[in-house]
Amino acid sequence: MASLRDIRKHISSVRNIRQITYAMKMVAAARIKRAQGSILASRPFASRMETMLKDLYGELGEEDFRTSPAYPLFEQRKDHGPIGLCVVTADKGLCGSFNNNILKASLAWLARHRGRKVRLALVGRKSRDFFHRLRGLDLDIEMELTGIFPKASYAHAELLAGKMLDSYAACSVCGYTVVYNEFKSMMSQRVVEAQLLPLSRHILLDPSCGPLCHNFAFEPGKAEFLGALLPRYVKAQVYRILLESQAAELAARMSAMESASNNASDLISDLTLKLNKMRQAMITTELNEIVGGAEALGG
Amino acid sequence: MTKKKRLRMDMVTPEKPYLQDREVDFVALPAERGEMGVLPGHAPSAVQLRPGVLRYREGSAEETFAVMGGFAEVYKDKVSVFAEAAELAREVDEERARQEYAGAKAALSARAPDLDMEAAQASLRKAAVRLKVAELRRKCHPGQK
Numbered sequence: 001m002a003s004l005r006d007i008r009k010h011i012s013s014v015r016n017i018r019q020i021t022y023a024m025k026m027v028a029a030a031r032i033k034r035a036q037g038s039i040l041a042s043r044p045f046a047s048r049m050e051t052m053l054k055d056l057y058g059e060l061g062e063e064d065f066r067t068s069p070a071y072p073l074f075e076q077r078k079d080h081g082p083i084g085l086c087v088v089t090a091d092k093g094l095c096g097s098f099n100n101n102i103l104k105a106s107l108a109w110l111a112r113h114r115g116r117k118v119r120l121a122l123v124g125r126k127s128r129d130f131f132h133r134l135r136g137l138d139l140d141i142e143m144e145l146t147g148i149f150p151k152a153s154y155a156h157a158e159l160l161a162g163k164m165l166d167s168y169a170a171c172s173v174c175g176y177t178v179v180y181n182e183f184k185s186m187m188s189q190r191v192v193e194a195q196l197l198p199l200s201r202h203i204l205l206d207p208s209c210g211p212l213c214h215n216f217a218f219e220p221g222k223a224e225f226l227g228a229l230l231p232r233y234v235k236a237q238v239y240r241i242l243l244e245s246q247a248a249e250l251a252a253r254m255s256a257m258e259s260a261s262n263n264a265s266d267l268i269s270d271l272t273l274k275l276n277k278m279r280q281a282m283i284t285t286e287l288n289e290i291v292g293g294a295e296a297l298g299g
Numbered sequence: 300m301t302k303k304k305r306l307r308m309d310m311v312t313p314e315k316p317y318l319q320d321r322e323v324d325f326v327a328l329p330a331e332r333g334e335m336g337v338l339p340g341h342a343p344s345a346v347q348l349r350p351g352v353l354r355y356r357e358g359s360a361e362e363t364f365a366v367m368g369g370f371a372e373v374y375k376d377k378v379s380v381f382a383e384a385a386e387l388a389r390e391v392d393e394e395r396a397r398q399e400y401a402g403a404k405a406a407l408s409a410r411a412p413d414l415d416m417e418a419a420q421a422s423l424r425k426a427a428v429r430l431k432v433a434e435l436r437r438k439c440h441p442g443q444k
Binding site for chain 2: 046049217
């Protein structure tokens with residue numbers, strides 16, 4: 001049975017832990033505002049780019065499109081040769097099941113593509129450590145990007161997307177899938193597997209906008225223009241993914257740390273109750289002993 | 300008297316929108332094949348931008364930006380610029396730009412075997428643009444630092 005002193009010690013250590021988790025929660029809460037702000041700030045760029053792509057495609061016509069340098073980005077390649085997987089996790093733990101969910105999802109993805117050579121692009125220290133420990137699979141780690149959160153910038157996205165585009169263009173990889181956490185709300189994140197490359201045609205075909213007759217003058221030619229625009233579209237996508245994951249990580253950490261603080265508070269109140277009961281019991285027994293002793297003397 | 304026609308200008312980068320629906324009189328874009336001036340009534344066009352200097356005039360005030368490549372679209376007196384990165388001329392740090400320029404030059408001349416030629420040249424161009432903007436600023440506003 002624990003003594004009073006042990007319980008007091010236990011309470012104070014739980015209190016210290018609560019202080020830390022509470023501080024982490026507040027830090028995450030402060031950072032998440034900025035993360036959400038940068039998601040919002042990146043939206044105009046992405047949406048304008050999409051409109052421009054659609055306009056351009058409307059202008060271009062199918063025939064020109066096939067010969068443009070952008071066409072390979074859309075090409076569905078044959079099902080052999082290596083495939084690419086990009087895993088986006090956090091750098092740090094203490095954010096609930098955030099990293100585990102991603103790693104589980106990527107393992108499931110690897111199981112589905114058993115027997116093929118896989119090239120990995122890893123973002124975040126957790127995924128790097130995990131895949132370095134993983135052996136016995138035909139994995140080829142192509143790129144590692146760690147320490148970018150919570151200050152992911154467009155330069156990072158450019159680096160990552162550039163690498164993926166390069167290995168795609170060199171025809172060594174026939175597609176890239178990204179596994180990341182989507183920021184759904186402050187309370188929930190969702191694991192998403194999205195195909196990054198080849199691009200799907202529907203980004204160009206929007207039924208809502210009819211044929212356009214703007215008669216744009218293009219400088220340089222339309223095909224080159226599209227060819228220059230699409231890699232930037234991919235980069236913008238990657239940037240969005242990084243920002244989403246960053247916000248989701250902070251949200252996950254915030255709720256994990258909040259429940260940890262609550263648990264610590266519960267534990268403290270349980271322990272305090274136990275402590276008081278025990279102290280009361282001791283006082284009662286002592287009193288009983290004194291009364292018993294006095295009676296024995298006086299009797 | 301009819302109101303003078305003006306351009307509306309948007310400028311966005313992935314990290315933040317810079318200008319939104321700003322009314323301006325004249326824009327000069329650093330297009331791929333030389334600088335392109337845009338006045339109200341310009342024909343619809345889409346241009347690719349190289350790293351360079353973007354200027355716009357608003358009344359008598361002129362503002363200069365360094366843009367690092369991107370695209371611009373002119374349609375119905377509306378200019379939309381999507382730059383990969385942009386910097387207001389006032390915010391460019393001349394000393395840092397000079398250091399970057401020197402660093403990029405050195406990297407190019409050293410010719411290390413694993414040097415990515417294109418990346419090194421791109422960083423050299425970017426540094427050159429920053430430097431140019433800083434010099435322009437000094438010429439136009441000698442009083443300012």
